[in-house]
Amino acid sequence: MSQTLEKYFVPEPSTYPLMGAVALLLMAAGASFWVNHLEAGPWLVASGFAVLIYMLFGWFRTVARESESGKYGAQVSKSFRFSMMWFIFSEVMFFAAFFGTLFYVRHIGIHDLGSVDGNLFWPAFKAVWPTAGPLGELEMTMAPTITFGKAMLGLALMVGAGAAVTYAHKPLEHGKRSQLQLVLVLVVVLVALFLGAMSLDWLPAINTALLLASAATLTWAHWSIRNGNRAQFNIFLALTIALGVVFLGCQAEEYTHAYHEGLKLTSGIYGSTFFMMTGFHGLHVTIGVIMLTVMLFRSLAGHFSAERHFAFEAAAWYWHFVDYVWLLLFIVVYVL
16 A cells, blocks of 8 residues: 655755854854943844844744745644744753752752851851842842731632643643633633732732733633634734733833832842843743734734644743743742
8 A cells, every 4th residue: 555755845045044143143242242341242232133133034934934835744843843842841941940049049058158157257147038148238128018828829829720721721622612711711710819819019919910811811812713713813812912011011110119129130149030030031921922923913914724823832832831930930939
């Protein structure tokens, strides 16, 4: 019995990888010049970003055109999926390094400095968190007073909402509309209860609710495109993007408040870990918003179908990853 093998698409030779390498070289050299106070530094960094943006637009436009022209088969689709999985795994390891640093500082480093041996070098140091380190002082009122019971209730509701969003993909994959609606309504209810349990004027709690809600709207957008409802897909995708933008606005407001309270990147180990972890997460939210915005414009241009929409799925995977990282950040940075 003869078997027809699918042809694997081989793209034309491209200069885009070379452009990407040049962009990274310019940014690395510019950063080196910048930290050494050379005038060319900022210009080289800006040039590198410009080349990188040009490369990204050109390369992804080419990939989108190839996809829409029907050149990609099942094997290429499988390659894209594995590539996105490995990319997200690398992002997991990136954040794992920051969480590991925070764990070491809070549970090992400051206790060593506050021990009998540590007090020989830093007699005035107290092993408490948050701390600016042996040479600094940290006085701030970043968060409202939250009782232990209130914090545990809020965490339980938050984790429940995250678990419900994850479970929602089961009825999504099996086409069970009523069950999916029920789960997403449950997510909204849990998010509302979470806001009620926490302080309504506490920006980290508001941001947590925003990202949980965005996970629900994105899941419904996924349902819409799987069922060929482009108009509904565009509405819920735009709503997800709007929630992400509001998140970034709230984070900017939080940073402004933190600086006024005296918490800066230079405020010892607490300031550096706080801004590095939340700042890089904010960068990832920004990247996710850009990715979803590109998906929205592609949809408005007539791209995607009920059967072929992996570009959107990849962006959705990334957004859900960003959501879950924030849930962990909220727990270890703001609550514990």
